Amino acid sequence: MSTGTTRKHTALPKARILVEALPWLTRHHGKTVVIKFGGNAMVDDELKAAFAQDVVFLRHAGLRPVVVHGGGPQISAALDRHGIVSEFKAGLRVTTEDAMDVVRMVLAGQVQRELVGLLNRHGPLAVGITGEDAHTMTATKHLPEIDGEPVDIGRVGEITAIDTGAIEALLADGRIPVISSIARSQDDGHVYNVNADTAAAALAAALGAETLMVLTDVEGLYEDWPHSDEVISRLTASQLEKLLPDLSAGMVPKMQGCLHAVRGGVRTARVIDGRVQHSILLEIFTDEGIGTMVVPDEQEGDAP
Secondary structure: OOHHHHHHHHHHHHHHHHHHHHHHHHHHOOOEEEEEEOHHHHOOHHHHHHHHHHHHHHHHOOOEEEEEEOOHHHHHHHHHHOOOOOOEEOOEEOEOHHHHHHHHHHHHHHHHHHHHHHHHHHOOOEEEEEOOHHHOEEEEEOOOEEOOEEOOOEOEEEEEEEOOHHHHHHHHOOOEEEEEOEEEEOOOOOEEEOOHHHHHHHHHHHHOOOEEEEEEOOOOOEOOOOOOOOEOOEEEHHHHHHHHHHOOOOOHHHHHHHHHHHHOOOOEEEEEEOOOOOHHHHHHHOOOOOOEEEEOHHHOOOOO
């Protein structure tokens, strides 16, 4: 077989893959996609690099990606170094005044900087901001209920307002906003640590995003965990609402975020496995998709 023939044969699967992506490229062109970066994808160097490639690919494919991040593992490590014990209640980090200083430093000064740097290896694209900047996120103190009683978990915020002006300006300029999940206070001059899943969902709704994607360390929402590892590939907002009381603590903010997003006008919300390289591209641009997709009730019959 000649070299030319060999090249044609090896190139053909690549062409088929690109053609398969065409309907998705057409559908998503010009649309805003909010991606919550978290889990293993935040700490594994290969996964981090693949994530950055995916986000830049979306941007060059004509979408408008917005990245929202927390920093659980990095925050826990920094608190350990400062001799501050990490404690969680109702699935949320208890954030004292001292801990808040560390949270702010790690999110805005470490995690965000690294992510912006990875994205900007591909061009002058990413700009990092926090929810404090330009009043992007405003919050008040969040008091979760445990056994029916409100519990004080410190400087943890519940978002009360979103101002998308700075994000929209960056998107209009062709940039990729990278947003740390810290919010300004509505009432007392402090800043708040906001759960990144919750922040991503609120931003997706406020931006009128086409899709919210939440990276996690599981394949998706399981049908009957721990008795089965069968992943639910698609469910409506009402179906999800019925499942929420029985979910594990770690999945609750993610799935509540998905529910908030689709009830707030986002067309689809997806929980995807961030341990799989290029999971974002697999989810958006292939027939199979991966993970769990949540749709508004009236979209049950629509194509993904």
